[in-house]
Amino acid sequence: MPGVVEIVDTETAIPDPTAEIKAEAHAARDRTRDAVRAEGEAVREAWIEDRVGKLVPDNADDDTRDAARATVRRAVENSTLSGNFTVQVIEGNEPRAVTVVEVLDDPSRYDGMLTLDPLEPDYDGGRVVGKLYTAGARPNLFSFAHGGRTFRLMRQPARIEIVKGRTYDIVQGTLETLRRAPEAFDFGGALVTVDRGRVHPLDDAGLIHFLGGVVQYWRWNSARRAEPSGTLEDPPPRVAKQILSLGAGRHLKTLSAVVTVPTLRPDGTVFDTPGYDEATGLLFEATEDVVPVPAAPDRAEVVEALETLLHPFREFPVVAPDDWGVLLAALLTAVVRPALLTAPGFGFDAPVQGSGKTLLANCVGVLASGQAPAVWPHTAGKDDEEVRKRLFAALRQGCRALVWDNVVGTFNSAAMSAALTSSNFTDRILGKSESISVPNKAILLMTGNNLTLAGDMARRVLTCRIDPGTDHPFAREFDLDPLVHTRKHRQEMAAAGLTIVRGWMTADAERAPGRMASFEKWDDIVRQAVAWVGREIRPGEFGDPMNAVFTAQSGDPEQETLDKDPAGVLLQFTLTKGEFLCQARGVVAVMTASRTSFGFLFMEVPFG
Structure with missing residues (x-):
């Protein structure tokens, strides 16, 4: 190439900055950041004052203006819309201003209603960007403006005065507020909140944080003032400790389970109305449109429901009709488990690794909870206490599905056997000397190669065997991903499961002989439905789940x-x-x- 190419040593030509240069650069950055922050805060304060002016009349007193200012500030800084904060809802293609209190007083009317952005109604020319979700335990408004933001809807925080020597009254006033809070519950002996279908147990710090959002504590302060004035206070730790120590004496709403698809009540009726059902303790947090379930399905509707429920599993190499019966029982149990005091567990067994056992268990778990189930590796060789600790930890958080993965050898567990036949599970809280009891509405699933159950587990776990018929099952290809399908079509599959159960309950058909001890209600609802399908809907394709118990006990090495x-x-x-x-x-x-x-x-x- 013509010419000379000069090679430059950039390390020499551009030396590293000295300490003085670095310090000046950092100082310049900080000055710019502070200036931008100050400008942003000034704009925000101006916006807050403008919004306060729209909330209260011009002749409002200082206390009224301060309360309105706090309401607007919560909306801007904490994404919380409370009290008399106004929202523009769309009715008849026209916006109408309503307060948050009005929305919360009539949740069935406003649930699903479209809105303008709550902070910037003129966003994008006044385009409709928001939607109200008011049927669940945590009413909210979601706005797509500025990338998307969820605003919590709540009433104006209760005001409770802190008076020395009146802790009892402060606790009672706080409890009254908690009883009205839509997301606070007694879950067995635990105080919990519910958010997006999940149960969150509260400890001291968690309760103090929650109380800060629903109660404004205050006290009179007359020090160095001509007239006494009110001073805002944080939630007192002693109040939180006393409330947590009361246990069932709190008398909050009782929570037995959180569901995100329709399910069955213990009386056999379908629970498909979003919100809290006081009679059963069930909370339905709807995140999607609910698929209706016929009250008395005919044969054609049951056949269609069966195809819908089993569609993602048709390519699984399920061995025999008895195994198909167990799989169908597992799917129905996943849907109706909240209605049952107890239910058997389900095991997925195969001769080789990579057959799809865990995938199948995960699909059942997703149908039950809508989320990836908690998967625990088998505790081979460990004390049964580890099993008990894991079960309690999962149930305390309202776990709806638990997968015990890759069981090796013969498996028996007194703790797991007890959990399968107990409507509540009691254990000691880690790090404390106290014990609590929590509801058990979980479906227990396990997987293993040549799974062998011993002792009580042989009677309490029904096994479905799959056999791919190849030494390399992991290399197989399928047209459909069953887990993705189950997540995407969970509402339809849950409705299909309920349709099958309602079909059996209204068919006036004969019962299968026998009744499974410890699982009587499950037998009435699930086992009998499966046996009915195997007799009258798809004869010979589905075996009675009771057969799995006989098979397991005959293979129990101890027996x-x-x-x-x-x-x-x-x-x-x-x-x-x-x-x-x-x-x-x-x-x-x-x-x-x-x-x-x-x-x-x-x-x-x-x-x-």
Whole structure:
């Protein structure tokens, strides 16, 4: 190439800045930032004063103006619209000003109504950019303006005076406010709030933070003033501690579960109205349009519902009709679990890894909760206490689905067995000496290769086996992603599940023989519906879920030992205890140690 190319050492030509240059650059940056911040704050304060002028009359006193100013400031700084803050709703294609109090007083009227942006009604020429969601526990307005923003709707914070020596009255006044708060509940012994379908247990700090948004504490301050004046105060920590210590004595709204799709009430009726149902303790937080469920479906509607519910699972290599029956039972249980005191668990079993067990369990979990279920690895070789701690941690947060993944070997767990047959689960709070009881509305799912259940687990977990028939199942290709489909069509699938259950309940058909102990209500609603589908809707395609119990117990290695040699257990007792008199308690302990069929004779023996 012609010419000379000069090579420049940029490190030498452009030396690093000295400490003085760096300091000056930082100072210039800070000056610019402060100037911009000051300008922004001035614009914001001017806007706040302008909005205050629109909220109160010109002759309003200082206290009224201060209250209005606090309302507007909460909207700007905390995305909270409260009290007499006005929102422009669209009625008859025209905007109409309503206050937040009016909206909260008539949530069914305003739910789903479109609005202008609450802070900038003239945004983009007055374009409709907002929508009200008032049916749930946390009413809000979402605006698409400026990238999207969610505004919480709440009443004007209650004012409670702090008076020395009157802590009892302060606590009682705070409790009255909590009882009116739409998102505060007693969840067993825990005080919780609900936000976007999730349960959030509150500790001391969490309750203080929450109270700061619903109560304005204040006290009279006469120091160095000619006249006493009110001084705002933060929530007193002692008040939060006392409220948390009251437990059930708080008498807040009782929460049993949060659902985001329609479900069944214990009486068999469909719960599809967003909001809180006092009779059942269920809270329906609707995030999508609700799909209607026929009260008395005919055969054609049940057939269509069956296809809708099972569509994403048709490519799974489910082995036999009994396994299809268990899968259908798992899907129906996911939909109606809030109506049931107890429900069996469901295991997904395969001969090789990569068969799709965890995917199948996750789909059932998403149908139940709308979220990815909590997945816990199997605690092989660990004490059963770890199982108990995990279960309590999940249930305390209102977990609706729990996946116990990759179970290895023979599995038995006293803690898990107890959880499956308990409507409430009690344990000690980590780091504290106190215990609380929380509702159990979760569906328990587990996966494993050649899953073998022992003891009580064999009766309390129904197993669905899938077999891809290849040594390389992970290399298979499918036209449909079942997890994506379940998330996208969850409303339709939940409605389909309820249609099947309502079809059985209104069909006046014969019941399948027998009834599963410990799961009687589940048997009435789910097992009988599956057995009915297998008899009358799709004959031969779905087995009775009860068959899975017989299969599991026949494969229980502990039961097999005694079935072959019941006298051997008695001999073991003789060799262990020797020839001396003992209480019947000792005999029962030995005979039930392995939970065998022979030992089951002693399971209900009363003794003192």
